[in-house]
Amino acid sequence: MTISISEPTPPASLLAIKDEIRAEALKLGFSVCGFASATDAWPNGGWLREFVQAERHGAMGWMEETLERRSHPTAMWTDAKSAVVLGVNYGPDIDPLEQLADPARAAISVYAQGDDYHDVIKKRLKVLAGWMHRRFGQEVKVFVDTAPLLEKPLAQRAGLGWQGKHTNLVSRQFGSWLFLGSVLTTLDLPADDAEVDHCGSCRACLDVCPTNAFPAPRQLDARRCISYLTIELSGPIPAEFRPAMGNRIYGCDDCLAVCPWNKFASLSNEAKLVAREALRQPSLAELAVLDDAAFRALFSKNPIKRIGRDRFVRNVLYAIGNSGDAGLMAVVEPLLDDPAPVVRGAAVWAARRLLGDDAAALKRGENDESVLAEWS
Structure with missing residues (x-):
């Protein structure tokens, strides 16, 4: 028995x-x-x-x-x-990857909109x-x-x-x-059944990563992740990752957005994320000219406020450098004289990307080693 x-x-x-x-x-x-x-x-x-x-x-x-x-x-x-x-x-309420199609506008991670x-x-x-x-x-x-x-x-x-x-x-x-x-x-309650893995052979999230931040499935090297680079890293972003950033100025949704299981989320009837209209693909030109007061006002009660104006404008300048639009030099050039070295350095990189060798004519007297490194 x-x-x-x-x-x-x-x-x-x-x-x-x-x-x-x-x-x-x-x-x-x-x-x-x-x-x-x-x-x-x-x-x-x-x-x-x-x-x-x-x-x-x-x-x-x-x-x-x-x-x-x-x-x-x-x-x-x-x-x-x-x-x-x-x-x-x-x-x-939209596919976040659609934000990447217009290089003159910023792509902000949906959770931060x-x-x-x-x-x-x-x-x-x-x-x-x-x-x-x-x-x-x-x-x-x-x-x-x-x-x-x-x-x-x-x-x-x-x-x-x-x-x-x-x-x-x-x-x-x-x-x-x-x-x-x-x-x-301190309530001792019975646990629910744990969920099991349903990824199967799918590797869409790994393959879409612009900077190859996943050494293996379920392993992340944060040092290569655009979310880490744009949010956590305070100094200049390593040059090898800047072109791959495209117009992503705060976070990166690529690996989340391609997940096949999202199709079930789209069928939910509950209220979706309430995004601020001002943060749905804002113009890079408008973001680049934010001073500290304007930055704080725009991002009041928003997670982006935590990284501060200088780090944010740094990200915007990298995106401008990736835009291919030399007309944006009108907002880049004044930032070559910004008080923050991280902003000046990003402005140098953007100018060199947009103007090539002609950017040398804009070189200023500079004492900061990180900015001098951008010129050289």
């Missing part, structure tokens, strides 16, 4: 609590809600350590500094028992966590991706999706377009 051993069924009261939390999360505007154990062993901390040891994190020193705290959810909070993992669909999602999601998380604390009397803590919590593997364990070959979360319902947030709690 064969005896099958099944997993014990959680008490009905715990399942009811999960149903209550999920219903409340959806009411607050989250697209999906799943549950994972915060105490189970997992290998993801080791994978992150290998990533840092290989120096693929580039200049993101905070990843090395917070390595131990990222090793496991309980390293963030020893009392945590369960994770409530939330997702918000931010699928765009509206209000800062960290603020939007954190507000919802705090409301949900407060409700959970009042309703069930247990302790709670909220996390968005600014905190050292590995949310993508946690989301996979909660059944929200799986980490695709581009290292981002992929959902069967929302494709590659989910913002993530978590509530850790």
Whole structure:
């Protein structure tokens, strides 16, 4: 006689609590809600350590500094028992790759075309966590991706999706377009079934990358990634990557946009990302002339504001250099005298790309070594 051993069924009261939390999360505007154990062993901390040891994190020193705290959810909070993992669909209403067709206009990553999602999601998380604390009397803590919590593997364990070959979360319902947030709690809730990998033999996300930032499936070398280069890197972007940037001035959506699972996200009836009209393919010429005050005004409550005016204008100048439009020298030339060396250096590169050898006639007296290197 064969005896099958099944997993014990959680008490009905715990399942009811999960149903209550999920219903409340959806009411607050989250697209999906799943549950994972915060105490189970997992290998993801080791994978992150290998990533840092290989120096693929580039200049993101905070990843090395917070390595131990990222090793496991309980390293963030020893009392945590369960994770409530939330997702918000931010699928765009157009194909982001269409932004690359007009070299005189900027391509901004779709997540950065509206209000800062960290603020939007954190507000919802705090409301949900407060409700959970009042309703069930247990302790709670909220996390968005600014905190050292590995949310993508946690989301996979909660059944929200799986980490695709581009290292981002992929959902069967929302494709590659989910913002993530978590509530850790001392409530000991039964976990949902983890999602399994559905990428199969597809490698579209790997093949589309303009800078070959994926050494292998599910491995990212951030030092080659346009998102890292345009957002995290503060100095001049290595010259080898500048032509491949095209008109991408903040982030890169290519690997996300080609994911075949996005076709299911496009069928969703819920509200899509609310983009600001001013940030839907703005003119490079208009962006290049922003001073600090105008930059802060344009990107108020927007994630781009974090990188500052100088780094942003640097990116715009690289895009202008890739445009092939010598008429844009009207905005480039004044920036050869900009107070910021990173802007002056990018202006030199743009001038040399647009004018060739004739750019030498514009050379200024210069003391900064990084700018002198651009002239030479």
